[in-house]
Amino acid sequence: MDVNSAVWTVPASAREFGFFVDGQWAEAGDRPMSERKSPAHGVAVTRTVRCTRADIDHAVGVARTAFEDRRWSGLPGGERASVLLKAAAGIRARVEELALLESLESGKPIGQARGEIEGGANIFEYAAGAARALHGDAFNNLGDKMLGLVTREPIGVVGLITPWNFPFFILSERVPFILAAGCTIVSKPSEVTSATTLLLAEILSDAGLPDGVFNVVTGSGSEIGQALAEHADVDMISFTGSTAVGRSVLLASAGNFKKVGLELGGKNPQVVFADANLDEAADGVVFGICFNAGQCCVGGSRLVVEKSIAAEFEALVAAKMARVRIGDPLDPNTQMGAIVTAAQNATILGYIEAGKREGARLVCGGEAYPSDTGQFVQPTVFADVTREMSIASEEIFGPVLTISTFETFDEAMAIANDTIYGLAASIWTSNLDKATDAFRRIRAGRVWVNTTINNGPELPLGGFKQSGTGREAGIYGVEEYTEVKATHIALGRREPWVS
Ligand code: NDP
Numbered sequence: 001m002d003v004n005s006a007v008w009t010v011p012a013s014a015r016e017f018g019f020f021v022d023g024q025w026a027e028a029g030d031r032p033m034s035e036r037k038s039p040a041h042g043v044a045v046t047r048t049v050r051c052t053r054a055d056i057d058h059a060v061g062v063a064r065t066a067f068e069d070r071r072w073s074g075l076p077g078g079e080r081a082s083v084l085l086k087a088a089a090g091i092r093a094r095v096e097e098l099a100l101l102e103s104l105e106s107g108k109p110i111g112q113a114r115g116e117i118e119g120g121a122n123i124f125e126y127a128a129g130a131a132r133a134l135h136g137d138a139f140n141n142l143g144d145k146m147l148g149l150v151t152r153e154p155i156g157v158v159g160l161i162t163p164w165n166f167p168f169f170i171l172s173e174r175v176p177f178i179l180a181a182g183c184t185i186v187s188k189p190s191e192v193t194s195a196t197t198l199l200l201a202e203i204l205s206d207a208g209l210p211d212g213v214f215n216v217v218t219g220s221g222s223e224i225g226q227a228l229a230e231h232a233d234v235d236m237i238s239f240t241g242s243t244a245v246g247r248s249v250l251l252a253s254a255g256n257f258k259k260v261g262l263e264l265g266g267k268n269p270q271v272v273f274a275d276a277n278l279d280e281a282a283d284g285v286v287f288g289i290c291f292n293a294g295q296c297c298v299g300g301s302r303l304v305v306e307k308s309i310a311a312e313f314e315a316l317v318a319a320k321m322a323r324v325r326i327g328d329p330l331d332p333n334t335q336m337g338a339i340v341t342a343a344q345n346a347t348i349l350g351y352i353e354a355g356k357r358e359g360a361r362l363v364c365g366g367e368a369y370p371s372d373t374g375q376f377v378q379p380t381v382f383a384d385v386t387r388e389m390s391i392a393s394e395e396i397f398g399p400v401l402t403i404s405t406f407e408t409f410d411e412a413m414a415i416a417n418d419t420i421y422g423l424a425a426s427i428w429t430s431n432l433d434k435a436t437d438a439f440r441r442i443r444a445g446r447v448w449v450n451t452t453i454n455n456g457p458e459l460p461l462g463g464f465k466q467s468g469t470g471r472e473a474g475i476y477g478v479e480e481y482t483e484v485k486a487t488h489i490a491l492g493r494r495e496p497w498v499s
Contacts, residue, residue, distance in 0.1 A: 295339070
């Protein structure tokens with residue numbers, strides 16, 4: 001289907017989901033339901049179950065049994081790969097259904113949603129290879145009477161807590177790697193964007209994943225997410241979301257010392273040197289802050305630009321911002337859709353008011369974008385931003401760009417690193433030496449040179465500093481979900497210790 005010629009409409013009624021445990025849909029019964037309204041259209045689009053702590057206990061028990069009896073971890077990597085490849089095909093076969101639900105629940109443009117679903121299938125295909133490539137090590141240098149082996153084993157039951165900004169894509173950056181490692185999963189998507197996670201459970205089941213290996217419970221983070229993080233029978237939590245909640249997940253996980261992988265917030269610099277191709281850099285900077293309406297952990301929210309070209313570059317950015325197409329996410333021409341919730345919208349507008357109050361110079365935007373049915377924000381740029389201003393240091397998670405300037409390379413690096421975060425950074429220059437020096441000195445888990453927000457399953461992702469711990473994706477992403485075991489095998493007769 002050509003997404004640009006399709007006509008997408010909001011369905012006449014909200015779609016209702018149960019939750020998914022032990023290979024089957026579970027009915028809501030007398031549990032309350034949570035209704036999700038499209039943030040762009042203001043009408044109910046999905047209804048999901050508010051699971052209970054008892055449901056978490058049950059799902060974790062099911063995942064534990066599925067792990068202990070080795071129905072998944074005991075299979076050869078090739079068989080696990082085959083299921084992941086079938087799942088990728090299953091995702092591709094349902095791309096329109098998944099993309100529409102993703103766009104309706106999150107407010108993101110339909111074309112972007114479709115790209116993210118297809119991108120998710122691509123990650124499953126990569127991870128299928130990783131299931132076969134995962135291996136340990138042998139030490140044949142311990143002498144004739146000893147052999148040393150290092151083997152990797154699946155870590156066990158993984159609790160997976162995912163956010164609303166890229167519900168299916170972030171899920172796909174985790175699930176196939178966790179499965180490739182041989183683990184079982186209890187997944188808790190954000191309550192506002194649960195639909196595509198629930199459908200993934202069905203797709204995996206149809207692909208031949210044994211029952212109980214991938215389970216989905218729905219409900220609020222403060223109840224269900226917290227219960228999962230606290231659970232004594234969960235071996236690892238993979239959490240993606242805010243730094244504040246990441247901290248509470250870490251504390252909640254302390255009871256049984258479970259391993260915790262955290263992908264948290266960012267305040268990512270876009271460093272533009274005077275020798276860059278300014279038109280391309282401006283395009284990248286606008287994309288970097290407007291993509292997903294700025295609700296992107298790796299979005300470039302701080303422009304750090306060389307003073308000699310700052311005025312020219314600011315004008316270029318503002319001119320391109322004015323041409324970003326904002327509107328109905330179901331219009332295939334839309335580039336920037338709605339803000340996910342009224343609360344997030346209020347947070348963004350609050351930061352914009354703080355920027356005005358604190359004395360930053362408003363270059364463009366600065367208001368809500370008018371709509372009768374949903375919540376949208378104009379792409380906004382503030383210049384003359386100083387480090388004391390809240391907009392300079394706090395993660396806004398909206399389409400708000402701040403500009404600060406530098407005169408020397410060292411100053412550029414100091415400003416880029418002047419943050420509690422270390423998730424991502426972009427460098428724009430035509431000088432290879434400068435680019436190399438900069439990417440070495442920037443303290444962030446992902447660095448882009450003359451581009452931004454590129455991804456792909458081959459390269460790992462994760463943060464330095466308060467942007468998180470651990471890595472997802474790539475071969476690093478599979479290894480993250482394994483324990484390393486060292487085994488000494490004695491050969492020949494034992495020298496007696498007791499004479
Ligand atoms: P949260 O950190 O609150 O939510 C992320 C996930 O954690 C969701 O599934 C949420 O569930 C769940 N959750 C919430 N509270 C708890 C808890 N106490 N224990 C366990 N899980 C919990 O992010 P928000 O959705 O509130 O977004 C706010 C900020 O988070 C943004 O402004 C941004 O800074 C950051 N963020 C970063 C993301 C990233 O990719 N790094 C992604 C999304 C947000 P539920 O939604 O159902 O409450």
